[in-house]
Amino acid sequence: MAYDRATATPIGRGGLSCTAERRLELGWAVRESWWGQGYATQIDRAGLDSAFSELGAREVISFTETRNHRSRAVMERLGFRHDRDITHRGEPFVLYVHAACS
Template structure:
């Protein structure tokens, strides 16, 4: 836990440790590595476009700002053995108006070199435990474009349940191939045994 002054209050920044990973506040040194992930066409295949360095830095600053404000959020993920930044995983209140908002979503984006190790699932499982434990949320959602099978598999590995209905993401224009999204939910009462 890291204490930080925030508008006269001491904000407790929550950090999470798993067997192989640390979910922590963002650092300046993460920004160039994050920009590389966001510029990678394969990593960004299911987003409208890769991000410029400026857009990537803005996103890192946004995630960092929310963690500074509320103590939790979309954490930077570091591999413990190497202390290397490998991407993000965490919790976020979607700002778009979606059929199921307000809600808290769980999201992940890792460097391609880190895929295939179970890191996204390990980080997200800990973030879900945090959501249901520390934050006492009744449910957490996750969504992605219909064809993002790797991300959907993470949702399934976490034991999340798919909603039968898909939805159109309003930030993409009508007819865009990535516009149709699937939605999964995780429920606190189904993981209650983790918190007794």
């Protein structure tokens, strides 16, 4: 969970999970009233740091709806690269991958 430091208001959430394909996935959600203030990037950066530093991951994936340009921008800002288009629950999504630095 992420909270505003001044008011303790919940801003959003994020974290890592293991997919059915045994891949480490980073996901997040930020309340709409807090969009555009960099919180998704902060949440995701913490997740990536944990994945690579603490868990020793070789890669992390993330996906979103094809039309979700805000989330795609967050992923690209953090170094994720578009891997391929996918279908999830019958809807068009995009899969991004972030590889650990060698």
